[in-house]
Amino acid sequence: MSGRRRPPLPADLEAVLTALDTARAAAARLARRSDLVPEPGNGGDREAVLASRLRDLEEENEALRRRAPLRSATPAEAQTDLLAGLYVATSQLHRTLRPDEVVSALKEILINLIGAEIFQILLFEPRRTHLRLAANQGPHPPPPRRQAVSDGIVGVVARTGIPFFDPERAQGDHNNPCACVPIRVDAQIVGVIQVERLLPHKGRLTAADHELFTVLAEHAGLALAAAGLYRRFLGEGRQDGEALETLFDPLLEGNGGAQAWNR
Amino acid sequence: MEPLTFLVVEDSPTMRQLVTFALRRFADCRILEATDGADALRKLGRERVDVLLTDINMPVMDGLKLIGILRAQEATRSLPIVIITTEGAEEDRRRGLALGANAHVAKPVEPSQLVRTVAEVLAARPEAPRLST
Numbered sequence: 515m516s517g518r519r520r521p522p523l524p525a526d527l528e529a530v531l532t533a534l535d536t537a538r539a540a541a542a543r544l545a546r547r548s549d550l551v552p553e554p555g556n557g558g559d560r561e562a563v564l565a566s567r568l569r570d571l572e573e574e575n576e577a578l579r580r581r582a583p584l585r586s587a588t589p590a591e592a593q594t595d596l597l598a599g600l601y602v603a604t605s606q607l608h609r610t611l612r613p614d615e616v617v618s619a620l621k622e623i624l625i626n627l628i629g630a631e632i633f634q635i636l637l638f639e640p641r642r643t644h645l646r647l648a649a650n651q652g653p654h655p656p657p658p659r660r661q662a663v664s665d666g667i668v669g670v671v672a673r674t675g676i677p678f679f680d681p682e683r684a685q686g687d688h689n690n691p692c693a694c695v696p697i698r699v700d701a702q703i704v705g706v707i708q709v710e711r712l713l714p715h716k717g718r719l720t721a722a723d724h725e726l727f728t729v730l731a732e733h734a735g736l737a738l739a740a741a742g743l744y745r746r747f748l749g750e751g752r753q754d755g756e757a758l759e760t761l762f763d764p765l766l767e768g769n770g771g772a773q774a775w776n777r
Numbered sequence: 778m779e780p781l782t783f784l785v786v787e788d789s790p791t792m793r794q795l796v797t798f799a800l801r802r803f804a805d806c807r808i809l810e811a812t813d814g815a816d817a818l819r820k821l822g823r824e825r826v827d828v829l830l831t832d833i834n835m836p837v838m839d840g841l842k843l844i845g846i847l848r849a850q851e852a853t854r855s856l857p858i859v860i861i862t863t864e865g866a867e868e869d870r871r872r873g874l875a876l877g878a879n880a881h882v883a884k885p886v887e888p889s890q891l892v893r894t895v896a897e898v899l900a901a902r903p904e905a906p907r908l909s910t
Contacts, residue, residue, distance in 0.1 A: 588889075591889035592889070594888065594889060595887050595888045595889050598795060598798050598799060598888045599795070601798065602791060602794045602795045602798060603791075605794065606790060606791050606794065609790075619790070619791065622789050622790070622791040622792070623791055625884075625885075626789060626791050626792050626795065626884055626885055626886070627791065627795070627885055628885065629884070629885035713863065713884065713885065715883050716885065
C-alpha cells in the first residue's frame with residue numbers, strides 16, 4: 515500500500531482491505547519463490563505465469579470485495595434495523611386518518627419493510643362469522659372477497675389471535691400462506707394480514723420480521739380503527755376540520771372527558 | 778468541511794423515510810428528498826449532492842431515465858449513484874448498472890446493508906465517509 519494516509523473506513527471495509535493486503539503479500543511471496551523465478555531463456559513464460567496468477571488473485575479479491583456488502587448484519591445492526599423498521603412503520607401508519615391513505619401505507623410497509631409480494635388484509639364483518647377483503651396486493655386472479663372464519667389458517671388466526679409463521683416456506687398460496695397475523699385493537703381481534711408469497715430474495719421471515727410483523731399488525735388495527743371513526747364522522751356531513759374537532763370534543767375539559775380521566 | 782449531502786429519490790413515503798433514517802448514521806450529513814426523477818433534476822440544479830440514491834419505478838420520470846440524463850452531463854458524470862430495486866426486477870438492476878450506477882441495494886432494504894453500500898461507494902472517492910459512532 516502507498517504511504518498516503520487513508521481516511522477512516524467502516525469496520526467491514528477495513529476487513530476487506532486487510533484481506534486484499536494479505537492477498538497481495540501472498541502474491542509477492544509467490545513471486546519470490548524459486549520455482550517462479552524466471553529461468554534463463556524462459557523468462558517470458560515465467561512472467562506470463564506470474565502475471566496470470568496475480569490477475570487471478572486480483573479477481574478473487576474483487577469478488578471478495580463485491581461479496582462483502584452481502585454479509586449478514588451483526589446482532590447490533592439487526593437490532594437497529596428492526597427499530598428502524600418499527601419507527602418507520604408506526605410513523606407511516608399514524609400520519610393520516612384517511613382510510614385510503616392508511617391502507618396505502620400499510621401495503622407499502624408490507625412490501626418495503628416485510629418483503630411481502632402477495633398478501634391480503636382481511637377485516638371481520640360485524641357478525642364476526644366472516645372476514646372480508648379490505649385490500650390486497652398481487653397478481654390476478656384476486657383472492658375471495660369473503661371468507662368464513664371457520665376455514666383455513668386465516669380462520670384459526672382470526673379466532674385464536676395466535677400469529678402463524680411458516681418457518682421454511684417463502685411461497686405459499688391462499689390456503690397455505692407463509693405468514694398470517696391478527697390485526698388487533700386492544701385485546702379484540704379485528705382482522706388478519708395474510709402473506710401468500712415473499713419477494714424472491716427475501717428467502718424467509720426472520721425472528722426480527724416476526725416481531726416487526728406482529729407490532730405492525732397491532733398498529734394497523736389502531737390506525738384502521740381511527741380511520742374508520744374519521745370516515746364515519748365525515749360521512750355525517752362534516753367537513754375535514756370540523757370532523758377532527760368533533761373527534762377531540764369528548765377529550766376536552768368541561769365536557770366530562772378529561773376530568774374523568776384525571777382521577 | 779461541508780456536510781455530506783445525500784439525495785434520496787423515491788416515490789414511496791415509507792421507503793423515503795426508511796432510507797433517510799438509515800443515512801442519518803453518517804455524521805453531519807444533509808439529506809434531500811425527491812419524489813421522482815424530474816424532481817431530483819430540479820434539486821440537483823440547486824444543490825451540491827455527494828451521493829444520489831434512487832428507486833427505479835417512479836411516476837413522471839423513472840430512475841433509469843434519471844441515471845441516463847445524469848451520466849450524459851459533465852457536471853454529474855461522476856456523481857455516485859446507488860439504485861434501489863425490487864429484487865425480482867433483475868433487468869432494472871442490470872440496466873441501472875449498465876447506465877452508470879455505482880451500486881445497487883435490493884428491497885426490502887436493510888438499513889445496515891444500505892449504509893455499508895453507501896460507505897463503500899463513498900470510500901471509492903478521495904474523500905472518505907464519516908460514520909457516527
